[in-house]
Amino acid sequence: MSSTQQVESTRWTAEQLEKLVLQAEPKIAIFDCDGTLWNGDSGYGFMVWSLEQGLVSRSTTDWMDTRYRAYVAGKVSELQICGEMVQIYSGLREQELRKAAASYFNEHVQPHIFAEVAALVAKLRNANVELWAVSSTNKWVVSEGVRSFGIPEERVLAAEVKVLDGLITAELVDVPTGPAKATALRRVGIPRPDAVFGNSLHDLAMLEIAANAFPVNPSSALLTECAKRGWGYFRPREAAEAPPVIAGE
Template sequence: MTSVQTLPVVRLTTPEFFGSVLSPWPAIAVFDCDGTLWGGDAGYGFMVWSLESGLVSRNASDWIDSRYRLYLSGDVSEEAMCGEMVQVYAGLREDELRKATAEYFHTQIEPQIFPEMRELVAQLRAAGTEIWAVSSTNNWLIEEGVRDFGISPERVLAARVRVKAGSITSELLDVPTDKGKALSLARVGVTAPDVVFGNSIHDAAMLSIAKRAYPVNATPALLQIAAEKGWPVFYPQSTLGN
């Protein structure tokens, strides 16, 4: 019986992480959001919250619930599911949804922001680094969330649909996940960012285009890739337990 070899992974302490990221100082930095800048899955959490609060119709609620069950069973792809989690809000006024995402983020997600990542972004911004946020979560929620980090909406690449006359449509414009994250960055001219941060296997393609890649709060699947590629990993203190 052949044993499986587990490759070693370099785990950085907080001082080591900051030192590695900031020297040499990066001109362009790219961050995933859910699980990287803050804990948890804000996209899924907001979907559940919005369904339970009655923000969307019963028909839409039943539809997205059935689709999510198929996603969990592997019958709906990651890209399709992320797109449908934005399309479910078709017909709503955008200002109404922005108000809802702001309420959800500041009550449910803001307490889960990793202090180390907030400080890192602050230091990068102070030095003039161009910072991008890339996420498969809806753009309204991500734009609200990264506002606290000083990242402008123009530097957010997230799952989005077309908005016409203030109303949300079901016409998908972008769903940045897996290889789509790197493609979305390429469309705005970012093809070789200095540093990239992500937490899951869906960030692997984006991490691969970086001059320096940093898995943060890495899932087991991403940890294996990090070991194979020699990427150092960092775990915020709040993810380590006692």
């Protein structure tokens, strides 16, 4: 084969993915959320929706709009923007954000859950596999979203700020994106998870530390990495019908 020829990854069917996952007999399985469990970018979506709902001041809304434009232009990092997208709620009551996150998820994200992935998660849950969610989206939305998958909030690693006496602060606790996702897993005692599911380059670090990597709905950049590493991948039916809109790769 010529060195210029591109090696293509194997595309699994839902049945093939399920067989590979169950054969691996994982004790612990880790899932990214946006683009992996459901279609679209719930972090960005919630931010826009919450600004439109008037949850933060007009000046904060204008500032966040400027920052996000800078992020899209490559002038603000993924780590920075994901942190700032949580910090903008400083001063609000956490209960208000939890209620808002539930409303947003149920109306705008729930209909876009990948049915085939949800069915696989259900089988893992029934097999008593310990399920975790790792995401750079804010923890309020992620916790709400993964509840129906049987993932408790204590097993959610997501963008988070400290909450004191029920009030949200601007002090960051964690922003798991890129290499920080693998770091977050090591911090909770999972240095080599049995199975990891992710869809973008932001998930590559945790896919690499997994005993079994299962790319789901991979971005074009992750698909290139899959070919390099000999990983197969799964494309959910819903994603094929409507390609996800995910900020960045």
